[in-house]
Amino acid sequence: MIRIYHFNIKLVKIKAHSNNENNKKVDKLAKLGMEKETLIIEDTLLLHNSTICWQDMPVKYNPILIIKGIKNAQFIDEFLGLNRNEIYKQPELLELIDWKISLKLNCIDQHNTLFENHFLQLFRIKICCNELPTCVNLKKWKLDIYDESWKCNFCSIEEHLWRCDKIQNVMQYIVKGFKLFLVNIIFEISKNDLDRHQVECKVEELDMWDLNSLYDFTFLLKNQLSHQLVDLLKLYIITNTKVLEKILKLIISKIILDFKILIWEYRNEL
Ligand SMILES: [Zn+2]
CATH class of the missing domain: 1.20.5 (Single alpha-helices involved in coiled-coils or other helix-helix interfaces)
Incomplete structure:
Protein backbone atom coordinates (compact mmCIF):
# COMPACT_ATOMS: atom_id res chain seq x y z
CA MET A 1 0.00 0.00 0.00
CA ILE A 2 2.79 2.37 1.02
CA ARG A 3 4.65 1.63 -2.16
CA ILE A 4 1.65 1.69 -4.49
CA TYR A 5 0.14 4.97 -3.22
CA HIS A 6 3.46 6.66 -2.43
CA PHE A 7 2.38 7.45 1.10
CA ASN A 8 4.64 9.57 3.26
CA ILE A 9 4.88 7.82 6.61
CA LYS A 10 6.10 9.50 9.75
CA LEU A 11 6.45 7.29 12.82
CA VAL A 12 5.92 8.99 16.17
CA LYS A 13 6.35 7.10 19.40
CA ILE A 14 3.68 7.89 21.97
CA LYS A 15 4.13 6.80 25.52
CA ALA A 16 1.32 4.39 26.27
CA HIS A 17 -1.54 5.57 28.48
CA SER A 18 0.38 8.53 29.82
CA ASN A 19 -1.74 10.65 32.15
CA ASN A 20 -4.86 8.56 31.71
CA GLU A 21 -6.80 8.48 34.97
CA ASN A 22 -8.37 5.07 34.40
CA ASN A 23 -5.08 3.59 33.40
CA LYS A 24 -3.46 4.85 36.58
CA LYS A 25 -6.27 3.20 38.54
CA VAL A 26 -5.72 -0.13 36.75
CA ASP A 27 -1.97 0.06 37.31
CA LYS A 28 -2.54 0.64 41.00
CA LEU A 29 -4.93 -2.32 41.23
CA ALA A 30 -2.55 -4.58 39.30
CA LYS A 31 0.26 -3.66 41.65
CA LEU A 32 -1.96 -4.37 44.62
CA GLY A 33 -2.95 -7.73 43.14
CA MET A 34 0.67 -8.71 42.69
CA GLU A 35 1.41 -8.07 46.32
CA LYS A 36 -1.62 -10.06 47.46
CA GLU A 37 -1.37 -13.77 48.04
CA THR A 38 -4.08 -14.91 45.66
CA LEU A 39 -3.67 -18.67 45.76
CA ILE A 40 -3.71 -20.28 49.16
CA ILE A 41 -3.11 -23.98 49.43
CA GLU A 42 -4.15 -25.49 52.70
CA ASP A 43 -1.56 -27.86 54.11
CA THR A 44 -4.24 -30.47 54.67
CA LEU A 45 -4.98 -30.52 50.92
CA LEU A 46 -1.46 -31.62 50.21
CA LEU A 47 -2.09 -34.77 52.22
CA HIS A 48 -4.60 -35.93 49.61
CA LEU A 80 -14.41 -33.74 9.75
CA GLY A 81 -18.03 -34.47 10.61
CA LEU A 82 -19.31 -31.68 8.33
CA ASN A 83 -21.18 -32.74 5.20
CA ARG A 84 -18.52 -31.18 3.00
CA ASN A 85 -15.97 -33.59 4.50
CA GLU A 86 -18.01 -36.69 3.81
CA ILE A 87 -15.03 -38.25 2.06
CA TYR A 88 -13.34 -38.76 5.43
CA LYS A 89 -16.06 -41.07 6.63
CA GLN A 90 -14.01 -43.91 5.15
CA PRO A 91 -11.86 -45.44 7.91
CA GLU A 92 -9.46 -46.91 5.33
CA LEU A 93 -8.70 -43.40 4.05
CA LEU A 94 -8.29 -41.95 7.54
CA GLU A 95 -5.68 -44.60 8.26
CA LEU A 96 -3.57 -43.63 5.25
CA ILE A 97 -3.09 -40.07 6.45
CA ASP A 98 -0.47 -39.08 8.99
CA TRP A 99 -2.78 -36.85 11.02
CA LYS A 100 -0.26 -35.93 13.64
CA ILE A 101 2.05 -34.16 11.24
CA SER A 102 -0.73 -33.00 8.90
CA LEU A 103 -2.53 -31.15 11.67
CA LYS A 104 0.68 -29.66 12.92
CA LEU A 105 1.26 -28.17 9.47
CA ASN A 106 -2.24 -26.73 9.50
CA CYS A 107 -1.19 -24.02 11.92
CA ILE A 108 -0.97 -20.71 10.13
CA ASP A 109 2.28 -18.84 10.54
CA GLN A 110 1.13 -15.50 11.92
CA HIS A 111 4.53 -13.90 11.43
CA ASN A 112 4.29 -14.45 7.74
CA THR A 113 2.64 -11.22 6.68
CA LEU A 114 3.84 -10.81 3.10
CA PHE A 115 0.96 -9.92 0.84
CA GLU A 116 1.77 -12.68 -1.67
CA ASN A 117 1.86 -15.25 1.11
CA HIS A 118 -1.40 -13.97 2.49
CA PHE A 119 -3.00 -14.44 -0.90
CA LEU A 120 -1.74 -17.99 -1.17
CA GLN A 121 -2.81 -18.70 2.40
CA LEU A 122 -6.33 -17.60 1.56
CA PHE A 123 -6.36 -19.88 -1.46
CA ARG A 124 -5.12 -22.73 0.70
CA ILE A 125 -7.80 -22.19 3.35
CA LYS A 126 -10.46 -22.22 0.65
CA ILE A 127 -9.14 -25.54 -0.61
CA CYS A 128 -9.02 -27.00 2.90
CA CYS A 129 -12.62 -26.02 3.57
CA ASN A 130 -13.89 -26.98 0.11
CA GLU A 131 -14.82 -23.37 -0.51
CA LEU A 132 -13.26 -22.85 -3.93
CA PRO A 133 -15.84 -21.57 -6.39
CA THR A 134 -15.92 -24.81 -8.34
CA CYS A 135 -18.84 -25.73 -10.52
CA VAL A 136 -20.32 -27.96 -7.81
CA ASN A 137 -20.09 -25.21 -5.19
CA LEU A 138 -21.38 -22.45 -7.44
CA LYS A 139 -24.48 -24.49 -8.16
CA LYS A 140 -25.08 -24.76 -4.43
CA TRP A 141 -24.40 -21.10 -3.69
CA LYS A 142 -26.05 -19.41 -6.65
CA LEU A 143 -28.94 -21.50 -7.78
CA ASP A 144 -30.40 -18.71 -9.89
CA ILE A 145 -27.28 -18.30 -12.03
CA TYR A 146 -25.82 -21.78 -12.22
CA ASP A 147 -28.33 -24.37 -13.33
CA GLU A 148 -27.81 -28.04 -14.12
CA SER A 149 -26.30 -27.29 -17.52
CA TRP A 150 -23.09 -25.92 -15.94
CA LYS A 151 -20.34 -28.49 -16.16
CA CYS A 152 -16.54 -28.65 -16.28
CA ASN A 153 -14.96 -25.56 -17.87
CA PHE A 154 -12.64 -27.66 -19.99
CA CYS A 155 -14.81 -30.41 -21.39
CA SER A 156 -18.39 -29.32 -20.51
CA ILE A 157 -19.27 -32.95 -19.89
CA GLU A 158 -18.79 -33.71 -16.23
CA GLU A 159 -18.08 -32.06 -12.92
CA HIS A 160 -14.49 -32.64 -12.00
CA LEU A 161 -11.28 -30.76 -11.55
CA TRP A 162 -8.29 -33.07 -11.73
CA ARG A 163 -9.71 -35.93 -13.72
CA CYS A 164 -10.78 -34.02 -16.78
CA ASP A 165 -9.57 -35.64 -20.01
CA LYS A 166 -8.80 -32.23 -21.47
CA ILE A 167 -6.17 -31.43 -18.86
CA GLN A 168 -4.48 -34.81 -18.63
CA ASN A 169 -1.35 -33.44 -20.31
CA VAL A 170 -1.17 -30.68 -17.68
CA MET A 171 -1.69 -33.30 -14.98
CA GLN A 172 1.11 -35.44 -16.33
CA TYR A 173 3.34 -32.40 -16.47
CA ILE A 174 2.55 -31.57 -12.83
CA VAL A 175 3.10 -35.16 -11.65
CA LYS A 176 6.37 -35.47 -13.56
CA GLY A 177 7.65 -32.20 -12.14
CA PHE A 178 6.50 -33.15 -8.68
CA LYS A 179 8.33 -36.48 -8.72
CA LEU A 180 11.51 -34.75 -9.83
CA PHE A 181 11.03 -32.13 -7.13
CA LEU A 182 10.77 -34.85 -4.47
CA VAL A 183 13.89 -36.64 -5.70
CA ASN A 184 15.85 -33.39 -5.84
CA ILE A 185 14.77 -32.29 -2.40
CA ILE A 186 15.78 -35.64 -0.91
CA PHE A 187 19.18 -35.31 -2.55
CA GLU A 188 19.66 -31.78 -1.38
CA ILE A 189 18.83 -32.41 2.24
CA SER A 190 20.15 -35.91 2.81
CA LYS A 191 23.71 -35.95 4.00
CA ASN A 192 24.33 -39.50 2.88
CA ASP A 193 25.51 -40.55 -0.53
CA LEU A 194 22.43 -41.80 -2.25
CA ASP A 195 21.79 -43.92 -5.26
CA ARG A 196 19.71 -41.64 -7.47
CA HIS A 197 18.02 -44.50 -9.28
CA GLN A 198 16.97 -46.05 -5.99
CA VAL A 199 15.43 -42.78 -4.74
CA GLU A 200 13.61 -42.33 -8.05
CA CYS A 201 12.17 -45.83 -7.73
CA LYS A 202 11.03 -45.19 -4.17
CA VAL A 203 9.29 -41.97 -5.24
CA GLU A 204 7.72 -43.74 -8.21
CA GLU A 205 6.39 -46.49 -5.93
CA LEU A 206 4.22 -44.09 -3.91
CA ASP A 207 0.52 -44.94 -4.29
CA MET A 208 -0.50 -41.29 -4.38
CA TRP A 209 0.30 -40.83 -8.08
CA ASP A 210 -2.73 -42.89 -9.01
CA LEU A 211 -5.80 -40.63 -8.96
CA ASN A 212 -7.97 -43.71 -8.54
CA SER A 213 -6.34 -44.74 -5.30
CA LEU A 214 -8.03 -43.93 -2.00
CA TYR A 215 -5.38 -41.36 -1.16
CA ASP A 216 -3.89 -39.42 -4.06
CA PHE A 217 -1.48 -36.49 -4.21
CA THR A 218 -4.30 -33.92 -4.49
CA PHE A 219 -4.86 -34.45 -0.75
CA LEU A 220 -1.60 -32.58 -0.24
CA LEU A 221 -3.44 -29.43 -1.25
CA LYS A 222 -5.38 -29.80 1.97
CA ASN A 223 -2.24 -30.27 4.02
CA GLN A 224 -2.95 -33.96 4.37
CA LEU A 225 0.13 -36.09 4.12
CA SER A 226 0.17 -39.85 3.73
CA HIS A 227 2.13 -42.08 6.07
CA GLN A 228 3.80 -43.42 2.95
CA LEU A 229 5.22 -40.03 1.95
CA VAL A 230 6.23 -39.06 5.48
CA ASP A 231 7.95 -42.44 5.95
CA LEU A 232 9.82 -42.05 2.69
CA LEU A 233 11.15 -38.66 3.75
CA LYS A 234 11.99 -39.94 7.21
CA LEU A 235 13.98 -42.72 5.61
CA TYR A 236 16.31 -40.26 3.90
CA ILE A 237 16.01 -37.11 5.97
CA ILE A 238 16.49 -38.42 9.46
CA THR A 239 17.93 -35.22 10.94
CA ASN A 240 15.01 -33.86 12.97
CA THR A 241 11.31 -33.09 12.94
CA LYS A 242 11.83 -29.36 12.36
CA VAL A 243 13.67 -30.07 9.09
CA LEU A 244 11.04 -32.60 8.10
CA GLU A 245 8.24 -30.12 8.71
CA LYS A 246 10.02 -27.46 6.70
CA ILE A 247 10.42 -29.85 3.76
CA LEU A 248 6.81 -30.94 3.96
CA LYS A 249 5.71 -27.30 3.86
CA LEU A 250 7.85 -26.78 0.76
CA ILE A 251 6.31 -29.83 -0.89
CA ILE A 252 2.78 -28.64 -0.14
CA SER A 253 3.52 -25.12 -1.38
CA LYS A 254 4.90 -26.53 -4.60
CA ILE A 255 1.78 -28.53 -5.38
CA ILE A 256 -0.55 -25.67 -4.40
CA LEU A 257 1.28 -23.25 -6.67
CA ASP A 258 1.25 -25.75 -9.54
CA PHE A 259 -2.44 -26.30 -9.09
CA LYS A 260 -3.17 -22.57 -8.79
CA ILE A 261 -1.22 -21.52 -11.85
CA LEU A 262 -1.53 -24.48 -14.18
CA ILE A 263 -5.06 -25.62 -13.47
CA TRP A 264 -7.11 -23.16 -11.43
CA GLU A 265 -6.14 -19.89 -13.08
CA TYR A 266 -6.01 -21.50 -16.51
CA ARG A 267 -9.51 -22.87 -15.93
CA ASN A 268 -10.85 -19.50 -14.82
CA GLU A 269 -9.51 -17.79 -17.91
CA LEU A 270 -11.69 -19.89 -20.16
ZN1 LIG B 1 -13.71 -31.84 -17.80
Missing part, protein backbone atom coordinates in the same frame (compact mmCIF):
# COMPACT_ATOMS: atom_id res chain seq x y z
CA ASN A 49 -2.91 -37.82 46.87
CA SER A 50 -5.46 -37.48 44.09
CA THR A 51 -5.45 -37.87 40.33
CA ILE A 52 -7.45 -35.91 37.77
CA CYS A 53 -9.59 -38.12 35.55
CA TRP A 54 -11.19 -37.55 32.18
CA GLN A 55 -13.85 -39.99 30.97
CA ASP A 56 -12.69 -42.46 33.63
CA MET A 57 -9.11 -42.24 32.42
CA PRO A 58 -6.52 -40.90 34.82
CA VAL A 59 -4.63 -37.87 33.51
CA LYS A 60 -1.01 -38.77 34.05
CA TYR A 61 0.63 -35.83 32.32
CA ASN A 62 0.29 -32.05 32.34
CA PRO A 63 -3.51 -31.47 32.71
CA ILE A 64 -3.40 -28.14 30.87
CA LEU A 65 -1.87 -29.79 27.80
CA ILE A 66 -4.39 -32.63 28.04
CA ILE A 67 -7.31 -30.15 28.06
CA LYS A 68 -5.80 -28.35 25.08
CA GLY A 69 -5.39 -31.67 23.27
CA ILE A 70 -8.97 -32.70 23.98
CA LYS A 71 -10.28 -29.34 22.73
CA ASN A 72 -8.25 -29.65 19.54
CA ALA A 73 -9.42 -33.20 18.96
CA GLN A 74 -13.07 -32.19 19.47
CA PHE A 75 -12.66 -29.33 17.01
CA ILE A 76 -11.13 -31.59 14.36
CA ASP A 77 -13.80 -34.20 14.94
CA GLU A 78 -16.45 -31.54 14.43
CA PHE A 79 -14.78 -30.28 11.25
